[in-house]
Amino acid sequence: MRSLLPCAVILTAASFIFAAPSPRTSPYKVKESVFPPQDWKIHSPSPPEHNIELKIGLPQPNFHVLEKHLYEVSDPSHPRYGQHLSKAEVEAIVAPHPESLELVTEWLASHGLGEEDITRSPAKDWMTITVPVREAEKMLDTTYHVWKHTTTGESIIRTTSFSLPIHLHDHIDVIQPTTTFARLRSFKSTVHKVDKETGQVVAQSNTPIISASGISVDPSCNTTITVSCLKQLYNAKGITPSATTENSFGITGYLNQFANFQDLQSFYALEVPEAVNSSFRVISVAGGQNNQTLSEAGDEADLDIEFGFGITFPINGTFFTTAGSPPFIPDMNNPTDTNEPYTTWLDFVLAQEEIPLVITTSYGDGEQTVPKSFAIRVCAGFAQLGARGVSLTFSSGDGGVGDGDPDPTTQTCITNDGKNRTEFLPLFPASCPFVTAVGGTTHVPEVAANFSGGGFSNYFTRPSYQNAAVSAFLDNLPKGTFAGLFNRNGRAYPDVAAQADNFQVVAGGEVQLFGGTSAASPTFAGFVALLNDARLKAGLPSLGFLNPLLYSTAISAFNDITSGNAPGCGTEGFNATVGWDPVTGLGTPDVGKLIKLVRYL
Template sequence: MRGIIPLLLSAALSAPAVFAGPIARSPYVVKETHNPPREWTKLGRAKGDNVIQLQIGLKQGNFEELERLLYEVSDPFHERYGKHLNSEEVNELVRPSKESSDFVHEWLRENGISDMGYSSAKDWIIVHLPVESVERLLDTEYHNYKHEDGTMIARTTRWSLPRHLHDHIDTIQPSTSFFRAASNKADWVQAPPEIPASYKKPSNESIAKVCNVTSVTPECFATLYSTKWYKPEAAGKNKVGFTNYLGEIPIRTDTELFLKKYRPEAAESARTFKAYSIDNGPVQDGPLTANQSESDISHEANLDVQAIAGISWPTPIDSYSTGGEPPFIPDLSTPTNTNEPYLAWVNWLLEQENIPQVISTSYGEPEQSVPRSYAERVCRQFAQVGARGTSLLFSSGDRGLGGTNKCYSNDGKNTYGFLADFPVSCPFVTGVGATMNFEPEEAVYRPARNTSTGFRDLYASGSGFSAYFERPKYQDKVVTQYIKNLNGLYDGSYSKGGRAYPDISAQGLQFAYFWNGTEGTISGTSASCPLAAGIISLVNDALIASGKRQLGFLNPWLYSKGYKGFTDITVGYSYGCNVQGFPVTEGWDPITGYGTPNFAEIVKQTDAKYDW
């Protein structure tokens, strides 16, 4: 996807810059190497006159101070708790030093580059350049790479900078990134499936009355997670949002059909939720066109908006559609390389004065497809959002430990190992896994099998330990104990010292929803994540109605006291990578986190009033 959006550009970028010939202040030295995952095949050289929107991430001035403040305003036992930063305060902390800014601008000008755009904190510089010019700038070669699903991109596996710039530039993309931001939805069916033989009907009459395992509805979620009797009071001050990529569009007519059937009092909100276009992202008010229907798009976007609206109405909803859609065909004269999904959205968000208190994202893919330097910088952008008081929820993935027959590293040796996902592996976001059944809930699982339409991979709640990000302090106690209790199980297959996920979970199997005018069901952590976001938005409603601040970055609160408001899940395994995987246990585990939300109990763990 396209990198930074036009709204961030402070200078017109109507034509690519022209090089006047490099003037190196110091010799070029390799800055980064990154091998593509084995699903990618290297082809011929990329076409030199194709234009790339190059994103240059300058070293941020004082991120360490921002991180310290983020944890203070997110710690319920700290005196600064809830005193979130505003956009100007965040920008001032991450603005690059004058030295870094001067060195990088001098380098670009020496290479004939004058048209530049910027992020709000000036920590990203954006230029449009032909591939051949980027190759000279970075002393590298771009080749075409083809993914096994047909996606085509132009990338390199190594790039260089003058030695004196290494400490002033963190990352430059698109260069070595091979990620595609796949949505975490398992599948959808029009006809409800048969009830599994192992399913046991809940003994709780209230739950049994409204929960059907073959098609789970908002009334079931509201009953199961105790939101049914809560009446939101702060809808004018509280908002919830969700992101869309890959050309996905939430279809208002489908959402209206869904709400008329399952939440009729909320039906009007299908026409009034706000839809934002970022970097020419698609928005539309009418139904799917014939071509859109044929291309099978918007299952994800429809699921997101319907899951949120069904649980959190009348809380206003913001939908963000970020432009750029693979495949990028390097042989065609396309204007930009459109495959950088998260940076465009998050930097646009940071430009805004007012942003939702909770935002759900149902996209991700193997961490190793993203260069470490780029993943770290995008993660830092998420920290900036958290410092402003927004909870970022990301789905944990649908392939357990990494899918079937896919768990090999890109270290050049195809080493076997579990594959963590990004962005959920970022320690500044909250990961959401998936559950199924009702009494008790258990970690979601459906085995891989061959079908009439081809092989279908397993569906299991995404589970992992980051190879990029160290375990944050808020996880030390519970994650260390969990690993100790494994007694060496799967040693060598995962990073014991890495950030572990997910943090919480919610229902993620057979959601009732509408697509293209027809009701069906859909599954995935793409379902559990927006559902959890909707419930957290109700908690914020209770807080704001009490004159308190929203929760903001959830994890310090969650791991210190908030976990008491979640129902522990104790049944299941992580699966994936051709093994049974990590076990679900009492307390936190890297499959269901701390479990599923109990709204009334969560509110008790906040400063909100509790008188309903």
């Protein structure tokens, strides 16, 4: 039985925070101001008639209560382990104070926006409006411009500062798009064509190789990764999940990355023959498409669905296709490319009663391109999913300690705080403490992939669940190593790792090899779905938020990766070493051991 506190009790403390009446009008004061990243430059004034979709985040005065519940239901040593909250319970906890709702609604009405113009989230903690840029500039006492990315030519409408009436500052956490300059990118770094007949890049030795789990692995796995290779490597061979309606696995898709059914069937014929003729559900978010013209097949999307659904077959699979991708066309009046697509997806999925129990995402960007206020609110949304029993995995990036760009010639390691310091740049959402970040390995025996992203957040402090593991790493780091280049007190990532190179994929009708932590995240997530299968068969709930389990009871069921490093920012980056490290995290999973463990938690 859940020990969820009554909502009336939860909200009582918050009422004292807002006891003093607020004036209905007040002068404007700057709410948020940022320095734009170095690779974004002003291109032109924003078209005044361009429609922009503004998302207004109201404070969640009881988020600390949700966080407490999240850690209790995710900690295997706690009596409430696995007692996830319902959608309604989560929404009751994160709801804003009534005064915030009243004042912000009143402010919108003063700009001619009635209830019919406002879309409210189920918890009423987000309000969304669509207005012309000229009206947004008036409401926020700011000026928008079209900004262009110097490398890619992408364009967005943003401002570097906005203001609000003083009496609203405590009642609005964030308004976007205003100061966010993130470029949602997939972390797929390498592409090679492969012989269609053999599926191999080079001739193979016939000598068996031994994985970290002590299992003999087909020698071909040293140059070409297949679903069979991953199951051999991670002690999951012979584990067959059930085709029940209870278990579910989800994959997010962005930037017009379309998951091709024909490619999936070809992949199944090549690697998972028992799955031929099976398929997956497609859910469109905000008008997202999934075009099936073979020439439009997305290599990232195909990589994700082929290995994600290939590992988890016959578990119910869902592909979320979310609208929004560059280039932005400045003379259009549609609200296109104004928000980061993953926040659009998050809004959508939080509103659903039924959500896949495991969801993998292979996208992200530099943490500093997302204002801290916005990153905190997005991360809080991930915490809501975790509290409801959903496991979220994110790729850790492909730029080592850099900004996620695998190309050292374009990699940015300069802060955008106005000081232009050289610094290791963490990635978001991988740096959020409420998700599981997945780094990359390669070869057998496994070593760290030299592109595996990792580091320490500048926004989020280190969560208690990883204190022991990360402190041990820092204590053993030679004194003065990378001094001043990273935040020793920040949330450290990745949490875990998996193979991330030479994945044999069918994309656009061709067999190719892909690499990047884009491959590692769906791989690890797929095995989490197998763990959920074992728990559901035993009458237990889903695992939900994974990290407290991974850093405690489950730590012995990981293969520690102790070789390799991931350079970046003109350095050799961190090394993989004994114990947790910011290249491969706790290591790679031994699924057989993990299944035995989670069956009895």
